[in-house]
Amino acid sequence: MSCPICSKESEPKYRPFCSRRCADVDLGRWLNGSYAVTADAPEDLEEAAEALAQETQRPH
Incomplete structure (x- = not known):
């Protein structure tokens, strides 16, 4: 195996x-x-926060 750097x-x-x-x-x-x-994952932080909030609100 060769070194990935050099x-x-x-x-x-x-x-x-x-x-x-x-x-x-x-x-x-x-x-x-x-x-x-x-x-x-969504790149927009607000979009990611909303998606997480929706997942945690779903009944298991």
């Missing part, structure tokens, strides 16, 4: 990365928002 061979200690540096680069990308996980 494409070198991954090191078992840092898998899937080759080094601590590449692992830190990846973490930094997550923390600054370079990566994003897509969601099917």
Whole structure:
């Protein structure tokens, strides 16, 4: 398996990365928002709040 940051061979200690540096680069990308996980939730906060309120008001 190759490192997703630099494409070198991954090191078992840092898998899937080759080094601590590449692992830190990846973490930094997550923390600054370079990566994003897509969601099917409404983008508008008011719309999301209304949907949540409607779900909690439904009888179980």
